[in-house]
Amino acid sequence: MTVPHAEHQGQDEGGRSPRYLRYVALGDSTTEGIGDGDEESGYRGVADRFADRLAATSPELRYANLAVRGCGTEHVRTVQLPAALALRPDLATVVAGVNDFLRPRYDADQVAGHLEATFAALTTTGTHVITLTFPDIGKIAPLARPIASRARDLNARIRDAAARHGVTVVDTASHPVTVDPRLWSADRLHLSPLGHDRSAAAFAQALRLPGADGSWALPLPVLPAPKPWQALGVELHWATTFLGPWVLRRLRGRSSGDGRTAKRPRLTPVAATPPQDPIAR
Template sequence: MLQTINSYVAIGDSFSEGLMDHDPDEENRFRGWADRLAWMLTESPAGSPDLSYANLAIRGRLLDRIVDEQVPKALEIKPDLVSFCAGGNDCLRPKADIDDLANQFERAVIALRESGIEVLMCNGFDTEIASPLIRAVRPRVGIYNAHLWTIAQRHGCHMIDVWGLRSLYADEMWADDRIHLSPAGHDLVARQALATLESGHSLPVKGFAMPARPTRAIRDVMSEESRWAKDFFAPWVGRRLRGQSSGDRLGAKLPTLTRLRPPEAGDPVDDGGVAHD
């Protein structure tokens, strides 16, 4: 049975950083599903009003850097819960060794679980209806997901099943770049994560079919594809050719445990060293 979550750390890449989900309260910062989940936990039976939260995720990170840089920090903080969602950027690379990725991921999970930390995992998106260039990674993501389910079951981890969350594939759930989620998409994943933590079961999902999409004229499709390739795909390819990542010069947006809600009147002043906003 899941113990009360008093502290939570998110590790990973742009998915957990919350890219494309702008924080209305702070310029140049994002508020993604992990941030939303942290706030939800302050009002959930699975969490606590005193919950403290850190987000170490950085956009563009490959799995090896997440394991080398973020996992040790999470182990040092030793929160009650770590969400560990990573490997998507690796799967985009044609030469990725999916079995080796799974081995790296599992070794990190073992370290977290041996420290007594609950682990919340997330499988990869289904790219069936993505642009052809992104759709090509579907077989690799499918194999990686099979590994992740095995790892989760083997080590008693919680799993957010975004592959099977069919409502997540409606147009309004995705940002203009078609790779990252919109605010609505991040909110849906956060609610799915909370349901998984509270009850051990995901939100009800029916069937395998993707949401219906409106028919568009060929001219409109070609225009949209050209604009997408120019605005999003070409810059991504340019960074790959230069050996750069979108997050190379960035640090974690919330590197230390931070209490989300201010203490109520009469609460003890000593909070064990947890930072406050």
């Protein structure tokens, strides 16, 4: 985990965690919570789970989630950022970039520029910003190995931009557990409930919230290795069930977020609930 400057480690002068009043989450499906719930009951996800942890120490916290599934960094900068600034947050999370580097036409400079502009606009107003790096997608989905270098390059750009603007980086890319299949949904594009919970725990550690520690990065019990033919069958099933439809949408210029808006566009109170142990499940 990288925390560029001491004043962004989530502590006041007395070494205590500050009490945040306005938390705004920006991003894509990870922040919206896809993989942690469903369309009928709603999605929870990393930002909701992180807000629960914040509210446990700051009961007066209000929280907004501006994320939209399928969106890229341009949407975050041009649509979500103005809405976020209007809410005057003192804490924000920004998680975006995966949808960009998965697309055939990928401009690394442009994507990094959108992220840096978002960091700059928020931190200039005094907002404490937290972001994260992305795990090796080639280890999550072997068929994605040809573009795994895009994630590594974007991670480097995120770290550099964060250092320039005093943004806290949760460096999940450096922890092997983040590519454990149990942290991912069957589509391998979205986190599972356990993955969302561990990511929320990582954010909590970045702010040094009471009770937060590095247990989110501990490995899970080892699973027996599948037979080669079993592994091939899993890959073929994933490609036909998830990868194929996703590629088809992209070729048609469509996104899963088309026509959708933020699930929680206004700052509203958070009903604090005790966070579940991310190791126990």
